[in-house]
Amino acid sequence: MRLKDKTAIVTGGASGFGAGIVRKFAAEGARVLIADLNGDDAEALAEELEQHATEADVSDGASVGAMVREAQRLFGEVDILVNNAGITHLPAPMEEVSESDFDRVFAVNCKSVYLTARHAVPLMKARGAGAILNVASTAGVSPRPRLNWYNASKGWMITATRAMAVELAPEGVRVNALNPVAGETPLLKSFMGEDTPEIRAKFLSTIPLGRFSTPEDMGNAACFLCSDEASMITGVCMQVDGGRCI
Numbered sequence: 001m002r003l004k005d006k007t008a009i010v011t012g013g014a015s016g017f018g019a020g021i022v023r024k025f026a027a028e029g030a031r032v033l034i035a036d037l038n039g040d041d042a043e044a045l046a047e048e049l050e051q052h053a054t055e056a057d058v059s060d061g062a063s064v065g066a067m068v069r070e071a072q073r074l075f076g077e078v079d080i081l082v083n084n085a086g087i088t089h090l091p092a093p094m095e096e097v098s099e100s101d102f103d104r105v106f107a108v109n110c111k112s113v114y115l116t117a118r119h120a121v122p123l124m125k126a127r128g129a130g131a132i133l134n135v136a137s138t139a140g141v142s143p144r145p146r147l148n149w150y151n152a153s154k155g156w157m158i159t160a161t162r163a164m165a166v167e168l169a170p171e172g173v174r175v176n177a178l179n180p181v182a183g184e185t186p187l188l189k190s191f192m193g194e195d196t197p198e199i200r201a202k203f204l205s206t207i208p209l210g211r212f213s214t215p216e217d218m219g220n221a222a223c224f225l226c227s228d229e230a231s232m233i234t235g236v237c238m239q240v241d242g243g244r245c246i
Contacts, residue, residue, distance in 0.1 A: 002227045004029035007075035009067065009120070011058050011112065012085030014041035016185030017135060020215020021082055021222045026051055028223055030080070033071045037085070058085045058112035059104075068119040077127060080226045081120045083113050083157075084135040091193040094148035102149050109153035113160050121168065128172040131226045134161045135218070136177045138241045154179075158237050165235030174234040176225045181241035183213035209242030 008025050012018040014036035022045060025032050032051045036042040039055030046053035052074050056067040071078050087108040089101040113134060124130030139147060140154030161177040168175055182188055182203055192199045204210060221240050224230055239245050 001029040002223060002229065003080075006030045006079040006226075007032075007071065007077060008080035008082065008226070009033045009035055009071050009078060009116075010082040010084055011035045011056065011067075011116070012037075012135075013082075014038050014045055014053075016187065017180060017183060017213075017215050017218040018082075018084040019045060020217075020219040021084060022051070022219075023049065023215070024219030024223045025080075025226075028227075031075055033067070033074060035067050035085075058083075058115065059107035061115050061118070064112070064115040065119050068116070068123070072123070078120055078123055078130070080131045080133070081116055081124075082133045082135070082222060082226070083116055085112060086135060086137075086187070088147065088150040088187060091146040093146065097149055105149055105153050106156075109150075110156045110160070113157060117164065121173070124173045125168075125171045130173040131230075132164065132168075132173065132175040133222055133226055134175070134177040136161065136179050136237060138179050138181045138239060138244050141179055141237075141239070142245045161237055162235045169234055174230070176230070176234060177237040178218060178221055178225070179237055179239045179241060179245070180213040180218055181207055181239075181244045183215070183218070185215070188212070207242040207244045208246065211242060213240055213242070 008030050010022050013022045013034035026049045034042045034053045035056040042053035054070045057063040089097050134157050136157040137154040139151040140158045143151035165175040
């Protein structure tokens with residue numbers, strides 16, 4: 001019960017890494033608002049775990065504001081914010097990625113962090129406490145070819161995490177990030193272009209531990225960084241990557 005009596009918002013929480021984080025937080029005693037563009041899936045997971053759900057588009061300021069207000073209505077306060085929602089473009093030469101795909105990647109992966117900060121940080125500052133966790137990627141540390149603008153968006157998240165941590169530390173708010181390697185999530189096929197045994201083997205050959213990240217791996221790491229056990233840790237971008245970035 002490491003998160004007993006804590007309240008949390010997890011964006012993109014209905015599937016993949018987000019669902020792994022939600023499940024771990026719930027098991028450790030947190031009250032969680034599962035925010036996802038897919039409202040039906042969010043509701044289904046919330047019903048299963050006896051938690052709460054809301055439909056949210058993290059790239060839209062009004063939607064993010066409504067999400068945070070819903071958390072306030074439910075919980076009164078927000079102890080933990082997990083910016084997990086993310087998207088990628090399909091593998092392609094950098095100059096061939098469409099402008100609309102570029103805009104969508106940066107809206108979901110980067111602008112969302114700005115928008116959630118606008119709405120949630122004032123609440124945390126007022127209380128002098130809080131933990132923010134950004135789900136970045138090894139792509140921001142060791143980029144893969146043909147995912148150029150996705151790589152860049154995750155590098156942005158890593159820098160934003162460190163900048164936020166420095167600014168918010170005097171306010172009692174910690175900010176960290178997780179850098180997962182490709183995982184068994186709905187985005188895996190998008191990263192690879194197509195899901196074949198040959199392409200999977202190629203990806204796995206770059207991971208020393210020889211497997212993809214799992215939602216459970218992410219949940220365990222997120223739980224630690226958002227718990228009071230990590231009270232002296234801020235500005236850290238933790239690789240959860242089986243050694244890929246060594």
